[in-house]
Amino acid sequence: MAILLKGKEVSARIKDELKEETAKMKTRGINPGLAVIIVGDDPASRVYVNNKKKACEYCGINSYEYALPKETTEAELLKLIDELNNDPKISGILCQLPVPKHIKEQSIINAINPNKDVDAFHPVNVGKIMTGDYDFVPCTPAGVMELIKESGIDVNGKECVVVGRSNIVGKPMSMLLLHKNGTVTICHSHTKNLAEKTKKADILVAAVGIPNFITGDMIKEGAVVIDVGINRIAPKKLVGDVEFESAEKVAAAITPVPGGVGPMTIAMLMKNTLKAAEINN
Numbered sequence: 001m002a003i004l005l006k007g008k009e010v011s012a013r014i015k016d017e018l019k020e021e022t023a024k025m026k027t028r029g030i031n032p033g034l035a036v037i038i039v040g041d042d043p044a045s046r047v048y049v050n051n052k053k054k055a056c057e058y059c060g061i062n063s064y065e066y067a068l069p070k071e072t073t074e075a076e077l078l079k080l081i082d083e084l085n086n087d088p089k090i091s092g093i094l095c096q097l098p099v100p101k102h103i104k105e106q107s108i109i110n111a112i113n114p115n116k117d118v119d120a121f122h123p124v125n126v127g128k129i130m131t132g133d134y135d136f137v138p139c140t141p142a143g144v145m146e147l148i149k150e151s152g153i154d155v156n157g158k159e160c161v162v163v164g165r166s167n168i169v170g171k172p173m174s175m176l177l178l179h180k181n182g183t184v185t186i187c188h189s190h191t192k193n194l195a196e197k198t199k200k201a202d203i204l205v206a207a208v209g210i211p212n213f214i215t216g217d218m219i220k221e222g223a224v225v226i227d228v229g230i231n232r233i234a235p236k237k238l239v240g241d242v243e244f245e246s247a248e249k250v251a252a253a254i255t256p257v258p259g260g261v262g263p264m265t266i267a268m269l270m271k272n273t274l275k276a277a278e279i280n281n
């Protein structure tokens with residue numbers, strides 16, 4: 001039976017530390033503030049935004065929600081971002097994705113001041129992640145790395161396989177593992193003989209978006225399995241991209257869903273917001 005990598009517990013510890021850090025920053029006259037923009041009424045986005053607001057409250061970070069109707073035009077959204085870029089009480093800006101189809105996602109990402117880009121999606125921050133000299137890291141890969149570190153797992157020299165190459169998870173995840181001297185293989189929907197690749201992994205990260213996609217027979221005995229997937233298969237049932245029951249029999253350590261990577265993502269958002277507050281002060 002694999003050890004559970006409990007992101008919920010680790011993230012609670014991190015948020016406690018961040019709460020203290022925020023209090024100290026306030027004594028220096030720095031008041032961190034996070035602007036969260038949500039366009040439309042996607043229920044999953046609403047849940048994520050509410051969780052982010054709750055985490056801000058817990059850490060003592062001011063949160064400002066901008067809930068816009070789904071008819072909002074790209075120009076209107078860009079105008080709001082411009083105002084927030086210039087607003088000194090806003091340290092970080094986050095636009096919850098996806099935005100409605102008539103708005104170009106990349107235009108929104110490009111409009112956010114890189115120094116307030118707590119999601120680290122702006123091309124400037126993406127470039128910095130490539131070079132390894134960065135201020136912000138996308139919250140999910142950052143959360144995975146923190147969880148790996150906190151669990152005493154050393155990436156150095158390990159075979160790391162990342163399934164998924166999205167800009168938000170797969171690609172930055174691969175870079176972070178590389179910066180820690182992992183030997184990284186990135187798999188995607190065109191990868192041939194996927195199981196052959198995943199079975200070589202000492203550290204396997206699944207970020208695919210398909211429920212129970214990675215099964216126990218695709219995992220090397222004793223591997224560390226990080227399940228980034230969040231898939232709602234029934235109104236109250238979330239599962240990951242890894243089939244937990246078969247995977248935990250083979251893996252040495254595995255993240256549960258929920259309670260694994262998800263809470264770490266939010267803790268890293270808080271961390272990035274404090275960093276942004278320092279940078280913008």
Ligand code: NDP
Nearest residue numbers: 140164165166169188189207208209228229230261262265
């Ligand atoms: P995307 O849909 O953007 O990317 C999915 C990736 O999986 C793509 O690179 C795609 O390949 C690859 N893929 C799809 N099918 C296959 C296949 N059959 N074999 C191999 N690779 C395949 O998803 P995201 O990266 O945004 O998210 C992935 C998962 O993580 C989702 O479940 C999402 O909900 C979850 N998530 C969780 C977060 C958290 O906080 N825990 C935060 C963000 C996301 P290709 O590029 O070739 O199409």
